Amino acid sequence: VRVRELGEFGLIQRIERLAGGTRGAGVVLGIGDDAALLRLRPGEDLVVSTDAAVEGVHFRLDQESPRTAGRRSLAASLSDLAAMGARPLGFTFALAAPDDTQVAAILGMVRGMLDQAIRYSAPLVGGNVTGARELQVTLTVLGAVRRGRALRRDRARAGDEVFVTGVLGQQALERARGRVRHVPQPRLAAGRKLAGLRGIGACIDLSDGLLADLRQLCRASHVGVDLDAGSVPRPRGFAAACQRVGVDPEVLTLGGGEDYELCFTLRSGASPGVPHLARRLAVPVTRVGRISSTRGLRGAPPAALRRPGWRHF
Amino acid sequence: VRVRELGEFGLIQRIERLAGGTRGAGVVLGIGDDAALLRLRPGEDLVVSTDAAVEGVHFRLDQESPRTAGRRSLAASLSDLAAMGARPLGFTFALAAPDDTQVAAILGMVRGMLDQAIRYSAPLVGGNVTGARELQVTLTVLGAVRRGRALRRDRARAGDEVFVTGVLGQQALERARGRVRHVPQPRLAAGRKLAGLRGIGACIDLSDGLLADLRQLCRASHVGVDLDAGSVPRPRGFAAACQRVGVDPEVLTLGGGEDYELCFTLRSGASPGVPHLARRLAVPVTRVGRISSTRGLRGAPPAALRRPGWRHF
Numbered sequence: 001v002r003v004r005e006l007g008e009f010g011l012i013q014r015i016e017r018l019a020g021g022t023r024g025a026g027v028v029l030g031i032g033d034d035a036a037l038l039r040l041r042p043g044e045d046l047v048v049s050t051d052a053a054v055e056g057v058h059f060r061l062d063q064e065s066p067r068t069a070g071r072r073s074l075a076a077s078l079s080d081l082a083a084m085g086a087r088p089l090g091f092t093f094a095l096a097a098p099d100d101t102q103v104a105a106i107l108g109m110v111r112g113m114l115d116q117a118i119r120y121s122a123p124l125v126g127g128n129v130t131g132a133r134e135l136q137v138t139l140t141v142l143g144a145v146r147r148g149r150a151l152r153r154d155r156a157r158a159g160d161e162v163f164v165t166g167v168l169g170q171q172a173l174e175r176a177r178g179r180v181r182h183v184p185q186p187r188l189a190a191g192r193k194l195a196g197l198r199g200i201g202a203c204i205d206l207s208d209g210l211l212a213d214l215r216q217l218c219r220a221s222h223v224g225v226d227l228d229a230g231s232v233p234r235p236r237g238f239a240a241a242c243q244r245v246g247v248d249p250e251v252l253t254l255g256g257g258e259d260y261e262l263c264f265t266l267r268s269g270a271s272p273g274v275p276h277l278a279r280r281l282a283v284p285v286t287r288v289g290r291i292s293s294t295r296g297l298r299g300a301p302p303a304a305l306r307r308p309g310w311r312h313f
Numbered sequence: 314v315r316v317r318e319l320g321e322f323g324l325i326q327r328i329e330r331l332a333g334g335t336r337g338a339g340v341v342l343g344i345g346d347d348a349a350l351l352r353l354r355p356g357e358d359l360v361v362s363t364d365a366a367v368e369g370v371h372f373r374l375d376q377e378s379p380r381t382a383g384r385r386s387l388a389a390s391l392s393d394l395a396a397m398g399a400r401p402l403g404f405t406f407a408l409a410a411p412d413d414t415q416v417a418a419i420l421g422m423v424r425g426m427l428d429q430a431i432r433y434s435a436p437l438v439g440g441n442v443t444g445a446r447e448l449q450v451t452l453t454v455l456g457a458v459r460r461g462r463a464l465r466r467d468r469a470r471a472g473d474e475v476f477v478t479g480v481l482g483q484q485a486l487e488r489a490r491g492r493v494r495h496v497p498q499p500r501l502a503a504g505r506k507l508a509g510l511r512g513i514g515a516c517i518d519l520s521d522g523l524l525a526d527l528r529q530l531c532r533a534s535h536v537g538v539d540l541d542a543g544s545v546p547r548p549r550g551f552a553a554a555c556q557r558v559g560v561d562p563e564v565l566t567l568g569g570g571e572d573y574e575l576c577f578t579l580r581s582g583a584s585p586g587v588p589h590l591a592r593r594l595a596v597p598v599t600r601v602g603r604i605s606s607t608r609g610l611r612g613a614p615p616a617a618l619r620r621p622g623w624r625h626f
Contacts, residue, residue: 027360032533033466034396035362035456045341049348050405050453052443083347092363094407094451128451130365137415138407138441138451140363153346205347218507220345296476 003106004099008129011103015093015127019111024123026089026144036125038089038233040144046089047143047150049080055135064181066105070112076207077139078186079260083205085151085195086143088122088188093139096132109137120188149195151203151264156221158293160201160265163274165190166282167233168210169249172256176247184260190281191262198281199270201291209257210288211300217263218297227289227299229254241293252302265291316419317412321442324416328406328440331423334463337436337587338394339402339457349438350360351402353457359402360456360463362393366546368448377494379418383425384496389520390452391433391499392573396518398464398508399456401501406452409445415587422450435502462508464516469534473578475515476587478596480546481523482562485569489560497573503594510593522570523601524613530576533609540602540612542567548595567617582595 003011009133016031016264028037041044053059053076059069062145074091081088093113097106108122117123167188168186174181204217210232218225232253235241268290271277278285289299316324319462329519330342341350354361366372366389382465387404394401406426410419411471418510423437430436435454445602450518470513474506478500487494507513560583581603584590 009423031463032475034393035360035399035454037397037458037463038359038361039460040353042355045355046351046402047348048351048405048439048453048455050407050439050441050451051440052407052451053411054409054443057444074414080347084350086348088361092361094363094365096365096367096449126361126363128363128365130367132367132449133444133447136409136445136449138365139364140361140405140407140453141348142359142361146351147352152342208349215458252583274339311394 001100001103003097003103006103010232014107015110017113018107019124024090024121027123027125030125031121038125038142043147044144045083045147045150047084047086047145049077049137049214050140051077052136052138061105066108067112068183069111069229071116073137073139074113074116074182075184075186076260077141078122078188078207079207080107081141081143082153082187082191083203084145085191085260086145086150088120089142089143089144089191090123090125090134091139093124093127093129093137096127096136098133098135103256120186136281145195151191151195153202153204153217154220154222154267156202156291157215158223158291159268160291161268161271161287161289162225162263162265162289163285163292164261164263165285166261168206168259168261169234169238169253169256170293171258172252173241175234176245186260187262187275187283190193190283193281199267201265201267203262203264204261206261207257209255210263211254211297211304214263215297224292224295226292226298227287227297229299231286231302232288233286241309248303251304254300314413314416316410316416318565319416327420328423331420332428332437336353337403337434340436340438343436343438351438351455357457358460358463360397360399360458361395361453362390363451363453363531364390365451373612374418376491379421380425381496383422384429385494386452387426387429388497388499389573391429391435391501392455392518392520394454394456395500395504396464396575397458397517398462398504399458400454400505401433403436403438404452404454408436408439408440408442408554409449411446412444412449415445418454433499439518458508464504464508466515466517466530467533469515469530469536469578469604471536471604472581472603474581474584474600474603475538475576475578475602476598477546477574477601478598479574481519481574482551482566482569483548483573484571485565486554489558499573500575500596503532503596504593509575512545512580514578514580516575519572519574519576520570521578522568523576524617525612527576528610537605537608538602538610539605540610542612542614544599545601546597546599561616563614564617567613
C-alpha cells in the first residue's frame, strides 16, 4: 500500500496507534491535539533540539531497513540531549513523503524510532505529515535538565583536559563499505552523570567528526586545542579493516562523523583519572588532548584536516 | 549568491546573526549549542507543536516574497499555540534546501519568521540546515500554559454552543485568485483569554477548513455538531468577490482552510453573549452551531461537503 492510497489521515492514525504504547511520565497530553503538553519537574529547564534526515543523504532505504533508519535517526537526535546532560521528555516527528512511498517503509521507520523511544523513555508526542518530492523526517527532541547544570560547548578553559567516550570511526568505516550501518547509542546516562561531575568544562556530541566538532567547541569557548591524534580510540581490528577497504583509519576516526560519542573537557586537576572516570560514567573514556589559550586546532595529520567533517553543501 | 557557494556553516552563521536580535525572557541558551535551554514559570506546562511547509505546496516563492512566506509559516505554527491557550516561548527552524537555492530567499524567509517572532515574543532558539531536492521548512513552536488550563479539542460536550473568531474564507479566495496571500494573525491573545474563561469547552484552530477541523474536534470529544452554515462569518464583499472569480463562497468559508481563526465551544448557559464575549476576547466572535450527542456533522451544504478541507495525499 502506498501513501496516496491510505491518505493523510489514515497514515496519521496508523502512526498514532503505534505511538500509543510509548506514553511517558511527563506527558500530560500526547499525540492528537493541536499541540502536546509536557510537564517538567520543579527546578528543571527545558532542552530542545531539531534535526532533519533526508533519504539518500542521512539514510538510504536501499541499504538499510526502514526500522534501522528510524532507530539511527532518533539515536542521532537523542545524542543532542546527551550532550546537554538532559533526560529525555519526548520527541516530535515531521514526515515529508512522496505520495508513492510505501506505507510499510514509513511505519517501519516509526517503529524504529519507537524502539529507541521506549529504550530511552522519550515518547512520541506529536508531529506532522506532508506531501513532498523526497522522503524526509525532521525530529525535535525535548528534554529536561536541572537549572544551571546543563552541559554546554562554550565552557572549555585553557588547561582543561579533553576526553571522548567510546571509540570513533566505526560509522565512517561502515559508510565506506557501503554496508548497513550500526545504530549508535546516544550517551544519555553518561551525559547526565557528566552534568553532575565536579570540574566539568564543556561538552559536545560527535556528529560531524571529532575535528569538526572539537573546532565548534573551541570556537564557542574562545580557546584552542592540542590534540593527541595517536590516542584517539578506535574499534578493535580497525586498522586492518580500513586497509582491506583501502581507507585511511586516521581520516575516519578524526573526520568520519556519526560517532555520537561525547567529547568533554575537565578542569586540570579535577580529573579523577581515566579509570575512575570510566567507572563513574559507565562508558569507556579516553584522554585525547588539552585545551589551550592559543586559538586553533593542533596535532591533526594533514590527511585528516583535508576531510574535516560532514558538509551539506 | 547560492547556498552551495556560501556553505552550510556560512548559512548557519547568517541565520544566527539575524536571530541574535530576538532573545526572549525565557531563553537561557539560544541558537548555537547542541540544544537550546528554555525556562518555564512555576506551575506551567510545556506546549509543543511541529509543522512543515514545502515550497510549491504550502508556499510559492513565485507568487509571494520569501519574507511573506516566512511570516505565514510561523503564523500558522503559532496558531497551534493559540489553540492551546499558550504563551509562546520560542521556536526552532529546520531548513532543507537544494544547493542552488538563493541565499537571499532563505534569509528573506528567516526575516519573515523573525518579524512574527518579535511581534509575538517567540524567539528563534535553534534549528538545523540540510541539503535536499526541494525547499522545505519545519517549524517547532514551544509555549507554556498554566497547569490544567490548556485548551483542548477533546473537551466539547453535548449542548455546548460553538463559536468562531474573525471571518473565514479570505485565504481560500486569495488562493483561488492565485494572488499573494494575506498573512494570518495567530489568535494568541484571544486563546490565552479563552483558557481563563468560565465554561470553556473545547478549542481548535482552523487550518484545514471549518468542516474538517470541526469534525476533528467532534471526533476527539465523541460528540456531533449541528452547524448553522448561514451564520458562518465572511469577509466584507465576499460573495461578490467570489462571483467575479467564479467560486462558491460557501465552499470557501466552510472548506477553504488556512483561516487560522479559533473555533471553540462554551457550556450552554455559560456564554456571556456574543457582544460581551467579543469584547472580552478583543476579536470578532460569531456563534455558528451547537454540539450534539448525536455523532456526525449536520447543516453543511452538499457542495462544501464534497470539498471537506485540505488533503496532502
